[in-house]
Amino acid sequence: MTERATTTVPEHVQLVNDTSSGPRPVGAVVVVKFGGNAMVDAGLRRTFAEDVVELWHAGLRPVVVHGGGPQISAMLDRLGLETRFEAGLRVTTPETMDVVRMVLAGRVQRELVGHINACGPPFAVGMTGEDAHTMTAVRRPARVDGRPVDIGLVGDIVGVNPGMVHALLEDGHIPVVSPVARGEGGEVYNVNADLAASALAVALGAERLVMLTDVEGLYANWPHSAEVIGRLTADALDGLLPGLAGGMLPKMEGCLRAVRGGVRRADVLDGRVPHAVLRGVLDEISPGTTVIPGAV
Numbered sequence: 670m671t672e673r674a675t676t677t678v679p680e681h682v683q684l685v686n687d688t689s690s691g692p693r694p695v696g697a698v699v700v701v702k703f704g705g706n707a708m709v710d711a712g713l714r715r716t717f718a719e720d721v722v723e724l725w726h727a728g729l730r731p732v733v734v735h736g737g738g739p740q741i742s743a744m745l746d747r748l749g750l751e752t753r754f755e756a757g758l759r760v761t762t763p764e765t766m767d768v769v770r771m772v773l774a775g776r777v778q779r780e781l782v783g784h785i786n787a788c789g790p791p792f793a794v795g796m797t798g799e800d801a802h803t804m805t806a807v808r809r810p811a812r813v814d815g816r817p818v819d820i821g822l823v824g825d826i827v828g829v830n831p832g833m834v835h836a837l838l839e840d841g842h843i844p845v846v847s848p849v850a851r852g853e854g855g856e857v858y859n860v861n862a863d864l865a866a867s868a869l870a871v872a873l874g875a876e877r878l879v880m881l882t883d884v885e886g887l888y889a890n891w892p893h894s895a896e897v898i899g900r901l902t903a904d905a906l907d908g909l910l911p912g913l914a915g916g917m918l919p920k921m922e923g924c925l926r927a928v929r930g931g932v933r934r935a936d937v938l939d940g941r942v943p944h945a946v947l948r949g950v951l952d953e954i955s956p957g958t959t960v961i962p963g964a965v
């Protein structure tokens with residue numbers, strides 16, 4: 670039998686027992702999706718981090734899922750690789766997947782963790798859906814004008830194991846999750862961040878899902894009008910989905926899946942407004958689009 674190795678800590682190394690955030694009872698979980706378009710402004714990234722920390726101090730347990738579409742496209746452009754979207758999802762070749770993972774986990778997530786930790790405690794911990802097998806995905810089939818199209822390594826989440834996220838919350842941390850998932854056979858998938866946030870919210874039994882984006886909310890008859898739909902039920906949204914396009918399609922599909930999966934309320938908020946998260950979560954009436962469960 671092999672003996673378990675023990676670690677001897679040299680005297681000059683101080684063991685830091687960080688009790689400043691520390692384990693504490695887990696309050697209502699709020700999953701906040703921070704969209705790549707709202708993230709391009711450095712000032713907004715800072716106020717977003719302040720808000721997330723403020724939510725934690727208010728007794729809530731925020732979990733951040735971040736996007737990074739514009740940042741991925743900029744890197745693909747620098748590398749001379751093509752950017753193409755179908756039904757709001759990036760066509761992902763194996764080469765694209767490498768860039769997606771590098772930008773999301775190596776850059777966007779790192780910066781966000783740094784911003785939150787500059788405002789903490791509490792302190793943020795970054796992870797991707799691959800870590801601890803948190804998110805499992807299969808290849809997502811896509812149809813354009815009724816015809817099947819190959820969008821490559823785009824994943825649809827089929828399983829969420831929220832244990833690691835719960836553990837971080839219980840230890841007083843703010844998890845920051847990149848939307849990359851693992852396939853059953855170990856392959857890696859690019860998951861739209863709205864759909865990743867939605868799946869995680871359901872698995873965590875979150876009270877709220879908040880999606881920050883670069884418009885005021887869901888517009889009726891977009892792009893012909895910019896009239897925000899303030900509040901709508903899951904069934905009403907279901908009826909609207911086939912008429913939606915672009916980035917709003919996965920976002921609203923994510924809201925629908927969340928409220929149908931038990932989340933009490935999903936909001937799409939204008940992330941260009943400073944402190945949109947704090948206002949949106951703490952105020953009963955949010956300025957964007959609110960989706961609630963139920964019939965029309």
Ligand SMILES: Nc1ncnc2c1ncn2[C@@H]1O[C@H](COP(=O)(O)OP(=O)(O)O)[C@@H](O)[C@H]1O
Pocket residue numbers: 703704705706707736737738863881882883884886887888889890891913914915916917918920
């Ligand atoms: N009905 C709609 N209402 C509002 N925005 C829409 C609508 N349909 C498409 N869009 C587009 O969706 C975009 C938001 O989605 P996306 O670019 O994926 O943002 P994010 O990076 O925040 O996820 C808006 O900037 C807008 O161009």
Ligand SMILES: CC(=O)N[C@@H](CCC(=O)OP(=O)(O)O)C(=O)O
Pocket residue numbers: 703704705706735736737738739741757758759769823824848859860861862863916
């Ligand atoms: C499959 C798919 O489209 N994945 C997205 C993941 C990032 C994302 O969703 O970022 P935003 O929230 O900023 O749009 C992408 O590659 O752009």
